[in-house]
Amino acid sequence: MGAVIEAVVTAGHTSSDRPPSSTALAVEAARRTLASAARRPDAIDLLVNASVYRAANIMEPANAAFVQRDVEADGEFAPVKGRRTLSFDISNGACGMVNGLQVVDGFITSGAARHGLVVTGDVDPLPGRSEGYPYAPLGAAILLGPGGDAGFEAFALRSYPQYADLHTSTIRWSGTEHVVGVHEDSAFHARCEECADAALTAFLDERRLTPDDVDLVVASPPGVLKRRSSSPPAHPTLRADQVLDADSLEPARVHTAGIALALESALRSPRYPSAGRVLLVAVGSGITVAIASYRKPRS
Amino acid sequence: MQTERGHTMGTTTAAGAPGSVSRIEAVGLALPSGRVTTRELLDSRRHRFPLDLEKHTGIVERRVCAEGEDSLTLAVGAARNALAHSRQGASSLDMVLVCSITRWSGGLSWQLEPSLSLVLADAIGARRALNFDVSNACAGMLTGVHVMNDFIARGVVDRGLVVSGEYISSLGVNAARSMKTIASKQLASLTVGDAGAAVILERGEEGSAGIASSQLSTIAEHSDLCIGRPCEDGPGATMVTNASSLHRAAIAHSSHTIHEALERSGYPPETIDHVIPHQTSISAIKAGIRHGERKVGHYSADVVLNLAEFGNTASTTHFATLYRCLMERRFKAGDRVMMICSASGLTVGAMVFTVDEELCERYGRRD
Numbered sequence: 001m002g003a004v005i006e007a008v009v010t011a012g013h014t015s016s017d018r019p020p021s022s023t024a025l026a027v028e029a030a031r032r033t034l035a036s037a038a039r040r041p042d043a044i045d046l047l048v049n050a051s052v053y054r055a056a057n058i059m060e061p062a063n064a065a066f067v068q069r070d071v072e073a074d075g076e077f078a079p080v081k082g083r084r085t086l087s088f089d090i091s092n093g094a095c096g097m098v099n100g101l102q103v104v105d106g107f108i109t110s111g112a113a114r115h116g117l118v119v120t121g122d123v124d125p126l127p128g129r130s131e132g133y134p135y136a137p138l139g140a141a142i143l144l145g146p147g148g149d150a151g152f153e154a155f156a157l158r159s160y161p162q163y164a165d166l167h168t169s170t171i172r173w174s175g176t177e178h179v180v181g182v183h184e185d186s187a188f189h190a191r192c193e194e195c196a197d198a199a200l201t202a203f204l205d206e207r208r209l210t211p212d213d214v215d216l217v218v219a220s221p222p223g224v225l226k227r228r229s230s231s232p233p234a235h236p237t238l239r240a241d242q243v244l245d246a247d248s249l250e251p252a253r254v255h256t257a258g259i260a261l262a263l264e265s266a267l268r269s270p271r272y273p274s275a276g277r278v279l280l281v282a283v284g285s286g287i288t289v290a291i292a293s294y295r296k297p298r299s
Numbered sequence: 300m301q302t303e304r305g306h307t308m309g310t311t312t313a314a315g316a317p318g319s320v321s322r323i324e325a326v327g328l329a330l331p332s333g334r335v336t337t338r339e340l341l342d343s344r345r346h347r348f349p350l351d352l353e354k355h356t357g358i359v360e361r362r363v364c365a366e367g368e369d370s371l372t373l374a375v376g377a378a379r380n381a382l383a384h385s386r387q388g389a390s391s392l393d394m395v396l397v398c399s400i401t402r403w404s405g406g407l408s409w410q411l412e413p414s415l416s417l418v419l420a421d422a423i424g425a426r427r428a429l430n431f432d433v434s435n436a437c438a439g440m441l442t443g444v445h446v447m448n449d450f451i452a453r454g455v456v457d458r459g460l461v462v463s464g465e466y467i468s469s470l471g472v473n474a475a476r477s478m479k480t481i482a483s484k485q486l487a488s489l490t491v492g493d494a495g496a497a498v499i500l501e502r503g504e505e506g507s508a509g510i511a512s513s514q515l516s517t518i519a520e521h522s523d524l525c526i527g528r529p530c531e532d533g534p535g536a537t538m539v540t541n542a543s544s545l546h547r548a549a550i551a552h553s554s555h556t557i558h559e560a561l562e563r564s565g566y567p568p569e570t571i572d573h574v575i576p577h578q579t580s581i582s583a584i585k586a587g588i589r590h591g592e593r594k595v596g597h598y599s600a601d602v603v604l605n606l607a608e609f610g611n612t613a614s615t616t617h618f619a620t621l622y623r624c625l626m627e628r629r630f631k632a633g634d635r636v637m638m639i640c641s642a643s644g645l646t647v648g649a650m651v652f653t654v655d656e657e658l659c660e661r662y663g664r665r666d
Contacts (some may be wrong), residue, residue: 060527061643069519173534
């Protein structure tokens with residue numbers, strides 16, 4: 001079995017004095033995550049940042065390095081084997097945090113890292129110069145540690161590139177300045193629901209699981225597993241009471257932090273303590289569906 | 300669903316035995332069609348001041364993107380070139396990681412979503428590959444290899460592609476327009492060139508040589524010494540570098556990582572046959588090697604320089620250089636190679652691997 005989730009925290013923008021910063025949101029979430037798990041920053045061997053929309057669109061260095069610096073996860077840079085922090089960015093739209101979990105889980109499973117953080121933070125990169133930017137500023141951090149009998153047991157990523165044009169975003173030169181453009185087709189969400197349904201069905205089939213083998217499904221964006229396409233699903237699918245009622249989450253539209261927000265809510269749910277197998281399902285541009293199967297520790 | 304790509308991975312041993320060794324199966328390169336000499340770039344400056352960049356860096360010219368070329372086209376070109384040297388097709392790839400700093404697609408339009416890896420995997424026909432983008436400045440490809448090596452070692456992945464396309468020549472264009480003195484923090488931007496590079500990793504036979512060690516560390520207190528972002532007064536990007544501080548920090552911290560990479564590989568320093576450093580400038584590379592050898596021991600039998608025609612091609616430098624070495628038949632089977640990187644972040648690292656007979660055969664055996 002793989003790594004276990006030690007803590008999950010999201011952090012919204014609270015200061016009215018200054019604009020939100022993707023790094024500051026990720027740092028705030030990371031600090032509170034470490035505090036929640038009673039871990040010191042220098043326990044972090046691997047830090048992965050999954051944000052897409054960053055203040056000032058800094059492309060170099062990896063924004064994870066700023067988070068590492070501000071969280072003070074450097075530790076001692078002494079020649080101690082395997083105990084130095086490595087930070088880098090992963091980008092895959094709304095699925096980036098699940099990809100990050102897969103990478104950190106792998107390093108912990110292989111023994112290359114003992115603890116790892118997956119962080120994110122999205123903000124409007126160029127306020128006043130962004131077209132169609134729809135997301136609320138939100139940071140998130142998920143702390144992973146060594147598992148034992150519990151932890152992540154499988155990951156899946158399915159892409160439907162025929163829908164790649166339904167959600168695109170770019171930074172381009174307008175002639176006088178750089179502008180951010182987020183373009184989303186009105187059919188995007190309906191196609192996301194179809195793809196999520198298909199990907200989840202395929203995942204359960206490949207793992208030889210039935211819906212009854214799953215106790216809880218945590219999904220982002222909200223509602224992506226609740227609504228169905230016009231045609232009925234071809235295979236037995238999940239009951240409504242297995243899916244976290246993600247529609248109640250606020251703010252309603254967040255980006256890469258969405259899966260952490262849903263997971264944070266799940267941890268507070270009365271259904272979580274009795275759950276054994278929990279699925280995380282993130283859906284975003286591509287269209288890409290990322291799924292993680294997690295066996296929750298007993299305590 | 301009409302078209303679907305992807306599959307499920309366990310956390311361990313889905314494909315092979317844990318503890319597997321990764322080997323380099325193929326390497327690819329893509330170069331843009333344009334060339335700009337260092338003299339031409341210096342002549343394009345708005346403010347002229349004495350600067351012998353060619354002598355200091357060893358860079359005579361660099362390749363630059365022309366109309367219709369960008370980060371994505373270079374990455375796709377390099378991936379296809381690697382596949383052309385591979386004995387496997389794209390459908391065999393379990394994983395595709397695009398590790399570019401730059402994400403220019405369709406000219407100087409920066410693609411935030413969807414990921415470049417999604418577009419690239421679709422373009423080359425990697426229909427079952429797990430894909431995402433990795434970004435870690437000039438250490439991007441080595442970070443991608445580091446990640447994929449872990450997936451292969453756990454037996455989760457059999458074969459994968461790490462690729463990057465760097466369209467960074469706009470840094471030089473924008474620096475030439477705004478630099479006023481030799482103390483400008485955009486000086487390093489004049490050294491860059493465009494290129495795409497790709498490497499296919501696969502699980503090696505039991506007991507075979509391959510990647511012996513991969514070490515990367517981020518010294519985040521130096522994270523603000525080199526910052527790249529979209530240009531404020533023109534298309535493309537700008538990069539502000541405190542070059543001397545970055546160079547000092549990189550030299551100070553690299554030797555620990557090199558020492559650890561060598562120790563983990565089990566190879567004594569003097570048995571390394573070739574060193575491929577990050578291609579920045581001749582003076583910086585020589586200073587780095589001198590300092591490293593004082594700390595670690597002699598390891599520089601053959602320091603490979605690829606600056607004269609390429610310049611600094613950011614995350615692609617190591618594998619672009621490896622490709623040239625293979626094409627020039629510089630290696631023989633069994634040669635030990637160490638790649639050394641220092642990148643904004645500050646990320647320092649080293650990867651040690653053995654060039655096997657099959658790889659040499661694919662690019663032509665040295666007599």
